[in-house]
Amino acid sequence: MRFLRWAGILALIASPVAADRxxxxxxxxxxxxxxxxxxxxxxxxxxxxxxxxxxxxxxxxxxxxxxxxxxxxxxxxxxxxxxxxxxxxxxxxxxxxxxxxxxxxxxxxxxxxxxxxxxxxxxxxxxxxxxxxxxxxxxxxxxxxxxxxxxxxxSNGVTVNQAGVAWAMAVLIGLGLLATVVVSILGHANIATHVAFRTLLFLGFMQSQAMYGMTAVDQRPLVQSWTQIWQWTMGLVGAGFLQTICTWFQRATGGTPSSILATTDEYSVIMQKRSYVPGSLVARATDTTINGGEVEVRGIERVGFRINIEPTNIFMTSYLFFYFVTVVFLLMILFLKFCLPRIANKVKSPKLEGTRVATSDWKDYMRGSLYRLASIGYPQMCVLGLWELTHRDSAAEVVLAICMWLTMTLILGWAMWKVFQRARLSRTLRQNPAYTLYSDPVCLTRWGFLYVNYKAQAFYFMIPLFLYTLVKGLVIAFAQSHALAQAIVLLITEAAFLVTTCVIRPYMNRTANIFAITAAVINFLNAIFFLFFTDVFNTAELVYGVMEVVFALLNAVFMVALLIFFLLVFYYVVTLKEPAEQYTRLSDNRESMRLAEDRRITELQPLEKNLQVEDGHMTSSGNVWEPLSTRSHSDEITDVPRQSYANAVQPTLPLISTSDSESSRSRQYDPPRQEERIL
Missing domain, CATH: 2.70.220.10 (Ganglioside GM2 activator)
Incomplete structure (x- = not known):
């Protein structure tokens, strides 16, 4: 009974005590x-x-x-x-x-x-x-x-699946995405990148929890309810008007709506079957079936049933929710882009000076936002869009699912190809792939969300992340009737992604890498838990009970840590204080180009330590440089670094760049011309 007392800690943390026992x-x-x-x-x-x-x-x-x-x-x-x-x-x-x-x-x-x-x-x-x-x-x-x-x-009527928690998390994620746009428009590149990274990391972990809740494994009650909290990240919300629209659309396109929710008084709805009697396991249905008045729902259908969504409305609910979020987000960007400059003209605040720039490039902002929204919504369409191909609620919904998934896949594939194309061109011209990625304002505005969270030399990590999301979506969507195979493939996928993240450590700084690797470790442990829940090891039921509570506590603790990590960034948003400045930015004048021994650390110092020229005109040894005046004017001055530099260009640039920030970045990172070198 000591285990039950220990499990009671979760009752005090995760949910209120029921009024009536x-x-x-x-x-x-x-x-x-x-x-x-x-x-x-x-x-x-x-x-x-x-x-x-x-x-x-x-x-x-x-x-x-x-x-x-x-x-x-x-x-x-x-x-x-x-x-x-x-x-x-x-x-x-x-x-x-x-x-x-x-x-x-x-x-x-x-x-x-x-x-x-x-x-x-x-x-x-x-x-x-x-x-x-x-x-x-x-x-x-x-x-x-x-x-x-x-x-x-x-059950006892007490649950961790609280609607208030889900709504609070949804509001926070919305504020994080909105803060990213606002801070970017204000020209605070470093803050914008940190806000974007923490928001997407928090949202990505919640999406991962929701995807595990959609697996076909017979999940324990506490595991079901914990993963159920985060299903809104997959576009599943139990709004009555959405169910009416989805049912009407399905009937209009030749489909037959299910009626499980309407017949709960006539049939017993079973969300899991298991027995404590050795050798007497009940035969399990592989899909939603009605046998002897019993209806068994599992996997994605179980998730929908617990939100009061009919199985035939699950895909359309997610589809409409994604479009709703997309329209709202784009309208907010338009509102901020056109209203903030006018507010700045009236308020005359120094903090709003960045909004006075021209808005002629708003089309690039909108395109970049569409790419970003496609990236955020890709996990839900990978799971539910592909699952619709097997569920087939109606011919029109199958067509919508195929078109939506293909469109989002092609959009993200095109964006990644363009990034690699720019990186290859930069490697050819500048001997470093990151130069063009961080100096080209068009590339940064449209596709910067794919790589700004990573180190400059690890921009390619967007490919492993994309493949990781795609494989998980395929496994969950197409293996709803094969729980064991689903659990094994998910375990292999999580292990591969964990090893890749630990070896490359691609994110912008040490703290970001710690949280990202920890999230990968938690997902790997979750995959192990779910493999055990398939009963493939024939373990005692008490062991499963302990693992159930450990699963909930482990994920709850890390979720709280992620929440604190996410909320701390709002301090920088409110104060507009740059987090962890590594150097002092150069002024745009000739004097700032003089290389004095007692000067402050600047943006170019990491570049100085690695810059080498083949013909020997410019050499580097610590901070001692050969004077330019000793060189012959006939000598060719090479302005391209021959070796990659370490963190010379900090990957914290605007997600929605402004004209001021673009021009300043170009001035800061473009090598000085020959006439500017001779002072």
Whole structure:
């Protein structure tokens, strides 16, 4: 029981205590294959304060006679209570004796005052998303022979899946994306890059959690609810008007809407099946099926059911949500771009001086924003768009899914190809691939989001990240009926991405690399947990219970750390203070080009330490340089560095560049012309 007390910590952190203590179950399934009892619908709510329960049952039996019920309660795989109940003590005529006929009772109260239930621990009513199962062994009262076996999953009404948490995170992500645009327009390149990186890292980790929730693995209650919080990042929101639009569109295009949510009073909806009886695992459905009044949903359909989305509306809900976010974001960019300069003219604030630049390049801003939104929405279309090809809700939706996925893939592929093209040209002309990527304002504005978060020499890491997202989407979308294969491929994918990230360490600074690598480690551990949850190792149920709680605690702790890391950047946004300046920027005048021994560290000093010229006119040894006056005017001055420099151009440039920032960057990083060298 020490484990249950330890698990109670999660109850205090993750969710409020329920006002009324209760245990409830909404699905009863057979744990034997004899077919003596079939169930169409089952529902029971137990309140310990008055030791009473209300039960509804709709099914049939093929056995007649008096029966005894051996009740076993398992909590996180631990057998917490065992009781034997005489069916006649329940005061239900249909069970005393059991009859070979149809059984249907509705909201019948049960008096359990004579039943000793003191073995149920008090923590069972407080732990969120309680993982408990009641197993009922039905025996003949006269002979004691086993007749059949039934089991039901039990919950306590307390959950970590709080709508307020999801809304708060959505608002914060929206503010982060908006702050990136505002700070970029103001010309604060370093701040904008840090805001963008932390926002995308936070959002990417939440998307990863949501994608694991969509796997076909039979997930534990706490794992289900934790991953359910982040499903809004995949475009799944339970808005009623969206469901109306999706249902109308499907019917108009020849599809047949599902009606699982409308028939929950008639059928038992099962989101997982498992048994604590060795060798008696229940046959599992591979898709949403209706057999004997039981409906099993798993994977993506389970996620939709918990948000009150019909399985046939899941793709269209995500599709419409993506378009809604795209339109809102683009409208906000237009509003800021055209209104901030006018506000600056009236306010006369020095902090708004960057907004006075010309807005003739607003088309590049909009194109860059569309590329960025395609990158953010690509995970959800990789999963749900490709899944629609197998689900086939209607012909029109399949066409939309194909067009959307292909369009986003081609857009991102084109952007990456253009970046590599510019990098190759820069390598040819400047002996370094990063020069053009960070000095060309058009490239930076349109495609800078792909590489500004990385070190200048690690711009190519966008390719591993793209392939990682694509493979995860393909596996989750096309392996909904193969949980074990899905878990194995995801484990291999996470391991490969973790090794790649650790070896390259591509991000802009040490702190960014630490958080990115930690996120990759957490995702790899999650893949291991999910492989265990497939029951491929036939581990004891108590081990699964411990892993379930560890999974939730581990991800919750890192999510809080990411949240703090994300919120800290808003201090720089509000104060417009540059985070961790590594050098003092050069002034745009001749005097700043003089190479004095006692000068301050400037942007060009890392370049000085690595710059070499083949013909020997300019040499470097620490900070001692050969005077330019000793050179012959006939000598050719080479202005291209022959070796790559370390952090000479800090990869913290505007995500939406301004004219001022573009011109200043060009002045700062373009090598000085010959006439400017001779002072």
């Amino acid at each position: 209760l245990l409830q179950s909404h699905a009863l399934v057979p744990c034997s294959n004899d077919g003596i009892i079939s169930i169409n619908h089952f529902d029971i709510v137990f309140t310990p304060e008055n030791k009473s329960a209300v039960v509804s049952f709709d099914g049939s039996a093929t056995y007649s006679g008096k029966i005894l019920i051996d009740l076993d309660l398992y909590i996180y795989g631990y057998k917490a209570a065992t009781r034997t109940i005489d069916s006649c003590d329940l005061n239900i005529d249909a069970f005393c004796p059991l009859r070979d006929t149809s059984l249907k009772i509705s909201n019948v109260p049960l008096d359990l005052s004579s039943v000793n239930l003191s073995g149920i621990p008090g923590i069972a009513y407080q732990v969120p998303d309680l993982d408990a199962v009641v197993r009922l062994q039905i025996r003949a009262a006269d002979t004691g022979k086993k007749i059949t076996c039934l089991q039901a999953s039990v």
